[in-house]
Amino acid sequence: MLAAIGLSACLSCESGEKTQHHVDTDSGKKGPTAEITNSVDGQAVFEDKCKVCHGKDGGAERLGAADLTVSTLDHAAIVAVIKTGRKKMPEFASKLSAEEIEAVAKYVRTLRK
Numbered sequence: 390m391l392a393a394i395g396l397s398a399c400l401s402c403e404s405g406e407k408t409q410h411h412v413d414t415d416s417g418k419k420g421p422t423a424e425i426t427n428s429v430d431g432q433a434v435f436e437d438k439c440k441v442c443h444g445k446d447g448g449a450e451r452l453g454a455a456d457l458t459v460s461t462l463d464h465a466a467i468v469a470v471i472k473t474g475r476k477k478m479p480e481f482a483s484k485l486s487a488e489e490i491e492a493v494a495k496y497v498r499t500l501r502k
């Protein structure tokens with residue numbers, strides 16, 4: 390209700406009440422930002438959560454991390470490792486959404502040589 394009024398006010402006038410418009414613009418951003426989670430950037434997730442051990446290209450083996458460039462796991466197995474963790478690798482089921490896990494699992498396979 391409020392958002393609808395704000396939006397139509399924004400569309401119908403260009404000048405005046407700058408502060409009011411600024412608030413409308415910010416709240417309007419919630420739509421597009423929320424949609425981004427529907428198409429998660431697997432690379433961004435990897436660089437945020439996995440790079441620390443696996444390295445940017447997946448080939449680093451910090452803390453005994455598996456070399457992802459030579460990994461032969463299929464998608465389901467990668468998803469399982471990410472969800473439950475293995476040895477020094479922590480589980481990510483409680484830290485990433487299902488979509489993020491799917492996206493980063495896909496990205497992991499692109500790291501293969």
Ligand code: HEC
Pocket residue numbers: 434435438439440441442443451452453454455456457459460461462467470471475476477478479481493494497
């Ligand atoms: C704290 C360090 C650490 C982090 C962070 C980490 N890993 Fe790992 N990862 C490991 C270790 C250690 C292993 C090897 C486990 C073993 O030897 O069984 C591993 C193994 C794997 C494997 C199995 C590869 C294979 O062929 O057996 C995959 C896939 C993987 N990690 C993906 C990821 C992804 C994706 C992320 C980020 C969401 C991630 N890892 C974050 C340490 C880490």
